[in-house]
Amino acid sequence: MNTTSPGPKPPPATATRLPAAIWMLGFVSLLMDVSSEMIHSLLPVFLVTSLGAGALAVGLIEGAAEATALIVKVFSGALSDYWGKRKPLAVLGYGLGALSKPLFALATSSGMVLTARLIDRIGKGIRGAPRDALIADIAPPQARGAAFGLRQSLDTVGAFLGPLLAIGLMLLWANDFRAVFWVAIIPGLLSVALLLFGVREPERAPATPVLNPIRRDSLRLLPRAYWRVVGVGAMFALARFSEAFLVLRALDGGLPVAYTPLVLIGMNVVYALTAYPFGRLADGMSHARLLALGLVILIAADLALAYSSDWPWLAAGIALWGLHMGITQGLLATMIADTAPAALRGTAYGFFNLVSGIALLIASALAGLLWERFGASWAFFAGAAFGAATLATLGQLSRSSRLPLRPDS
Numbered sequence: 001m002n003t004t005s006p007g008p009k010p011p012p013a014t015a016t017r018l019p020a021a022i023w024m025l026g027f028v029s030l031l032m033d034v035s036s037e038m039i040h041s042l043l044p045v046f047l048v049t050s051l052g053a054g055a056l057a058v059g060l061i062e063g064a065a066e067a068t069a070l071i072v073k074v075f076s077g078a079l080s081d082y083w084g085k086r087k088p089l090a091v092l093g094y095g096l097g098a099l100s101k102p103l104f105a106l107a108t109s110s111g112m113v114l115t116a117r118l119i120d121r122i123g124k125g126i127r128g129a130p131r132d133a134l135i136a137d138i139a140p141p142q143a144r145g146a147a148f149g150l151r152q153s154l155d156t157v158g159a160f161l162g163p164l165l166a167i168g169l170m171l172l173w174a175n176d177f178r179a180v181f182w183v184a185i186i187p188g189l190l191s192v193a194l195l196l197f198g199v200r201e202p203e204r205a206p207a208t209p210v211l212n213p214i215r216r217d218s219l220r221l222l223p224r225a226y227w228r229v230v231g232v233g234a235m236f237a238l239a240r241f242s243e244a245f246l247v248l249r250a251l252d253g254g255l256p257v258a259y260t261p262l263v264l265i266g267m268n269v270v271y272a273l274t275a276y277p278f279g280r281l282a283d284g285m286s287h288a289r290l291l292a293l294g295l296v297i298l299i300a301a302d303l304a305l306a307y308s309s310d311w312p313w314l315a316a317g318i319a320l321w322g323l324h325m326g327i328t329q330g331l332l333a334t335m336i337a338d339t340a341p342a343a344l345r346g347t348a349y350g351f352f353n354l355v356s357g358i359a360l361l362i363a364s365a366l367a368g369l370l371w372e373r374f375g376a377s378w379a380f381f382a383g384a385a386f387g388a389a390t391l392a393t394l395g396q397l398s399r400s401s402r403l404p405l406r407p408d409s
Contacts, residue, residue, distance in 0.1 A: 018139065025151055027154060028194050028198075031158060034158040034184075035162065036097065040264075042261060043104070044244040048248075059364045059365055060368060065118055069357065073350045081347050090126075093125070093126030094123065096126065099119075099123075132345075135148060136342075144283070148279055149277070152271075152279065153276040159268040160268035162184075166180050167258060222351075229352070233355065236390060237356040238360075239383050239386035239387035240324075243264060247260050250263045270323050288398040294324045297320050298320070302381070305318075307377070
């Protein structure tokens with residue numbers, strides 16, 4: 001409880017100017033996402049049509065790749081806490097992501113694609129937790145939701161510009177997957193250059209202790225509220241498997257191969273338009289209510305996609321999927337920053353993503369298995385069921401006040 005005399009209240013998030021470094025980190029993410037999504041928006045179709053892989057193989061590759069990224073974040077986040085430096089690890093991670101891109105263009109088997117995806121995602125894992133901790137270090141506490149929302153929004157602008165560019169090049173070059181993959185190298189390298197020369201890391205505050213994050217007594221400093229956020233995030237990951245299945249669902253609906261990136265473009269346009277406004281909203285509104293809203297929308301998306309692959313239902317499901325991402329992804333990152341000690345922020349993001357990564361691997365593999373054995377609808381029905389279970393758990397935690405309801409709780 002604060003016993004000091006009341007002073008002037010901090011300015012509301014709407015009046016707080018975000019530091020230039022937050023914008024730079026957002027544009028770094030934008031460029032890397034252009035590079036990555038030029039490849040990832042085509043990759044499920046490339047695997048199925050060019051390399052002869054099945055839906056289960058796609059699910060396993062995507063799940064293993066994303067889980068690898070999230071697991072690696074544990075070690076990079078803990079190292080950034082112990083070292084007291086975030087930026088060098090972020091540069092290394094973005095560099096690996098850029099250098100992995102030529103491997104996709106050279107791939108002749110699903111095994112080679114898996115190797116390229118793992119290297120790419122190891123890079124993502126190395127950079128993820130230090131970058132998020134760096135944003136939390138730089139952003140004013142009263143505007144963290146806006147800061148994470150802005151980064152998510154700019155990141156997602158890249159996530160739809162990449163597929164849009166991929167469509168144009170596929171049409172120009174008569175569905176030449178490999179030529180598009182070669183072009184993707186350029187924005188990846190620009191991303192690394194912008195981070196290296198455009199972002200300056202703040203000095204660690206003198207009062208901030210340097211902890212060994214892997215020691216048990218250090219981990220005990222992570223409060224129960226933090227671990228509850230971790231648990232809710234893991235349940236979210238079970239309900240939200242890889243977006244590769246959205247692309248495959250559109251392919252089932254008869255979408256031509258060259259236009260399959262439209263799926264991720266549509267989803268990410270909605271995501272980009274909503275992430276920053278909902279991030280600002282999170283700075284002054286109940287977190288639990290926003291999470292519940294995101295879950296309801298995710299369940300609706302799953303049910304629409306399960307019902308039919310006809311365009312009205314497919315478009316509704318894709319748009320709702322993007323809306324739920326805009327509501328929840330920056331919010332969960334903000335809740336981690338609010339519940340974790342400053343000296344353990346990297347470790348906190350790392351453990352959060354480790355647990356979520358395991359859940360995502362399970363969800364993606366299960367979705368692929370259900371798809372192949374029972375049909376596409378069953379994969380999305382399973383996602384809706386996990387979403388409903390998460391919503392019930394969230395309601396129980398909120399009623400018992402075991403989950404932070406507001407940014408300052």
